Amino acid sequence: MAQPTDVSPSSPYRAVDIALQELSSSPFPECRTLDDLLVRAVRIYGAKRCLGTRELLREEDEVQANGKVFKKVLLGEYKWTTYEEIFTRVTYLGSGLLAVGQKPRSNILIFAETRAEWMIAAQACFKYNFPVVTLYATLGEDAIIHGVNESEVSHVITSAELLPKFKSILSKMPKVTHLIVMCDSQTISKADFPSNITILSFAEVEVIGAEPDNIRTPVTKPSVNDTAVIMYTSGSTGVPKGVIISHGNLMAGMSGQIQRIEGLGPMDTYIGYLPLAHVLELSAETASLSCGVAIGYSSPLTLTDQSSKIKKGSKGDVSVLKPTLMAAVPVIMDRLYKAVWDKVKSGSPFSRALFHFAYDYKKNSLEKGYDTPLFNRILFSKIRQLLGGELRMMLSGGAPLSEKTQRFMNICFCCPVLQGYGLTETCGAGTVTDVSDMSTGRVGPPLTCCEIRLRDWVEGNYLTTNKPFPQGEILVGGGNVVQGYYKNPEQTKKDFTVIDGINYFCTGDIGQFEADGSLRVIDRMKDLVKxxxxxxxxxxxxxxxxxxxxxxxxxxxxxxxxxxxxxxxxxxxxxxxxxxxxxxxxxxxxxxxxxxxxxxxxxxxxxxxxxxxxxxxxxxxxxxxxxxxxxxxxxxxxxxxxxxxxxxxxxxxxxxxxxxxxxxxx
Missing domain, CATH: 3.30.300.30 (ANL, C-terminal domain)
Incomplete structure (x- = not known):
């Protein structure tokens, strides 16, 4: 849990185990930057599974009852590469990027859906000190042009599916000279692209980097303060803002997250399907890699047996991968909640009554600190199979999770659902609930990497002197708080502040600290309407x-x-x-x-x-x-x-x- 560092109402709260010590800044003492994490992981877990992708067996059209045609896929088993193999590819890709003109400390854009190549590209950039610019794959043309021009990238790493997006807008992005495409060179159609743009496949750049004259160690090894990522937010208001994240920021954030995920290690399998352009997924996958976890890739369209692109009768990715760890945003959990209850309602009166009895019985047991192994094995095992049957922990972030859905996931999927609170500006780190905390609606105590204080918001009557619990705007401070917004000093000055020598981000969320030091997010200043x-x-x-x-x-x-x-x-x-x-x-x-x-x-x-x-x-x-x-x-x-x-x-x-x-x- 957490406690205030002094008796003042506006005192910052820290996790109990570090309340009077320094905030954590790295998952491992010997690692200072993100490339150090991969080197360590390869040394310890070299021959173990690292990144996995399912083989595409075939794609076919399926005609629906209303006449619409949907693309369906039939997928095979996961094909795995080891940590050593990934490290070799990272080295070749980084050397190849240097050979084709990418300069250290010059920005490079990764614009692609979540997949193994995304992570390989990011690791190459971390190693060779190329700051990674991220943009969501679903952004419109204006947002893409804004991000590319503002960050002044010359090299863009993208996928074959997204390559057409660049055709009509390259003329509006004058600094772009190279497009590196995640596909085989034979599948790239270079027609209609300007002659001054060099288009290479991912594999071609790796081959160039593997040549004896090109392969090299980093020219400029990154430091803690070097920029690792310029992460453009999804722009819920106005044009997206670029958030400047240093190696040290991400290292600090992950140090707190890893400490809260009990037993994270090579026995785990993580399923990656959320956008890697989002800090939640990027930090979760990077933390997983640093601890020897195998990552199997998926997408929201192929995740479960019922997902929209999975051919009827075939298996979705969770059924094949059987992950032990999974991150999810509330909208996905809400869909699972509704799908299960719809199935329960369609059953016989006896099966409905039995399910409700078991659900209520387990709910009461969990609230008293007990589990129900018999019900888990007999009644809830089928529901567990919807997510592969092996999940031992889920992490929810990105938005508030309803108390009903959180309790439902705990009961029916027989694993703790850890709610987290964090933002892009805090590297996704802030709070995570304890595994043993069976309460709902709370986001847990501060992580070991940061401290959190509340600031009075008089207009909304949220004050640190309120009873029974202090309330106010949530301010997150620590090494995980980023440098600010890219080329936007006005907004940086508005949203960030230094208190007692610690950099804080002013979230605009309203929270209250409860008796055990756990945070509850109760409102948002921008969402409050009079x-x-x-x-x-x-x-x-x-x-x-x-x-x-x-x-x-x-x-x-x-x-x-x-x-x-x-x-x-x-x-x-x-x-x-x-x-x-x-x-x-x-x-x-x-x-x-x-x-x-x-x-x-x-x-x-x-x-x-x-x-x-x-x-x-x-x-x-x-x-x-x-x-x-x-x-x-x-x-x-x-x-x-x-x-x-x-x-x-x-x-x-x-x-x-x-x-x-x-x-x-x-």
């Missing part, structure tokens, strides 16, 4: 409550100070909305027609009121009107980030006429 009659409402709090309804797949609450009520935009669950319509006598309509039907809309509004009442929302927190949206909000729509955080301004702009109409009738 209604016409003076009541404050938290948009994200309402969304977290209402999205637990089986009718809701995605939700955005909207409010402003000129109105006395809030309203909602909801992407409904198609199956459950159809069932609801049937109950009120509406049948035979397409999904789009149901979403536009006023009677259906009213029934959904009633359901939202019921869910809000059960969760003790105030009357003014329950939406007065809503719109059912037929379009799923995916990152490529520009309405959510890659971590599925809402881009509120974009959503507001897209649905502006609907919002105005709802307010006029509310």
């Amino acid at each position: 209604l016409q009659h003076g009541e404050y409402i938290s948009l994200s709090k309402i969304e977290t409550v209402l999205k637990m309804s089986p009718l809701v797949d995605q939700i955005c609450i909207h409010a402003n100070s000129t109105q006395s009520v809030c309203i909602a935009l909801i992407v409904p669950n198609q199956k459950n909305l159809t069932e609801l319509a049937g109950k009120i006598g509406i049948t035979g309509k397409e999904f789009e027609e149901l979403c536009a039907d006023e009677k259906v809309e009213k029934e959904v509004l009633k359901e939202m009121a019921n869910v809000g009442k059960k969760s003790k929302l105030e009357k003014f927190e329950v939406p007065a009107k809503l719109k059912l949206c037929t379009e799923i909000w995916m990152p490529d729509t520009g309405l959510v980030t890659d971590a599925f955080k809402l881009k509120r301004k974009n959503i507001e702009e897209k649905y502006k006429p609907s919002l105005q109409r709802m307010y006029s009738f509310a």
Whole structure:
């Protein structure tokens, strides 16, 4: 747990085991920079499995009942490379990049989906001191142009799938000279690319680097303060900002994370599928590699047996890999929660009653500190198989996880779900719950790499002197707090501050420290809206409550100070909305027609009121009107980030006429 370092209400909290000592700065005393971690791992785990990718056996079209055609894949087993083999490839790639003109301490862009080559490229850059610029693979053209031009990269490492994105915009990125593509040289189509752009395959650069005249050790070995990554945020507001992360920042962050993940080592297998351009995945995979963990790669489209690209009857990646460790964002856990409950509801009355009895019994047992081995083996083992059956720990980050979903994952998947709190600006590190902590809704005590203090926010009445617990804006301080924003001194000055010689990031989140020093995130300054009659409402709090309804797949609450009520935009669950319509006598309509039907809309509004009442929302927190949206909000729509955080301004702009109409009738 954690404790304040002195008696002042605004005193920083530190993990109990380092409260009066220095904050941790490295996972291992002998390692100072990221390349040191790989060297150490190769020395200890050289012949062990390192990175794995499933073999693509074939791809085929599958015609759906509505006539639409979806691409489906049939995948084989995982093919593995060892730590020694990866180290050789890293050396060849880094030497090859030097040979084709990449300079130490000059930025280089990795723009690709999560895969083994992404990590190999990153490790080569860490070793040869090329600062890695990251951009989400789903970003639009304007954001890509902004990131490339601002960071002044000349060399871009990308995938064959994303290469076409560059065709139409290369003329707007004058400094780019080289495109290195993750594919075989035979599959690269160089047509329509300007003649002044050199296009090479990943393998070709490795071959160049392996030539006796080219292979070399790093010209300039990185130092603790050298930039490792310029990570562009997903831009939930405005253009993405580049966050400057040094080797020392990432090392500090991982030192805290590794300490909290009990038994992390070569017996573990981690499944990598979240975007490596996100700090949560990058730090999780780098930490895994440093401890000898095998990483098997996946994607959200092939993750489970039911994933959209998996051919019916064949196995998804978790079923084949059987990971012991997994990171997830709340939206993925919420989907698992709803999928399991839908299956339970479709069972016989006896099976439903048995499941509910077992669920409630285990819930009560866990809250008293006991497990239920018999129920785990007989009733919950089938649910565990949805994620491979071997998971011993899950980490949730990126957004708040609802208490219902967290408890559900603990019970049904028979493994602890560790909630973490961190941001890109803190290298993803801040807090992680203890394995033994069976409470929900909390994000745990500070990690050993940082301290956290609360700062009064008088306007919202969040004060460090509040009883029974101190409350205020969360400030994270320590070696994991980054250098600031790239070429943006104004924003850096606004969001970062130095207190008692420690660099702090001002998060804008509101938290409270509870009696045992565990942090609970209770609000967000930007999400807090004052209604016409003076009541404050938290948009994200309402969304977290209402999205637990089986009718809701995605939700955005909207409010402003000129109105006395809030309203909602909801992407409904198609199956459950159809069932609801049937109950009120509406049948035979397409999904789009149901979403536009006023009677259906009213029934959904009633359901939202019921869910809000059960969760003790105030009357003014329950939406007065809503719109059912037929379009799923995916990152490529520009309405959510890659971590599925809402881009509120974009959503507001897209649905502006609907919002105005709802307010006029509310």
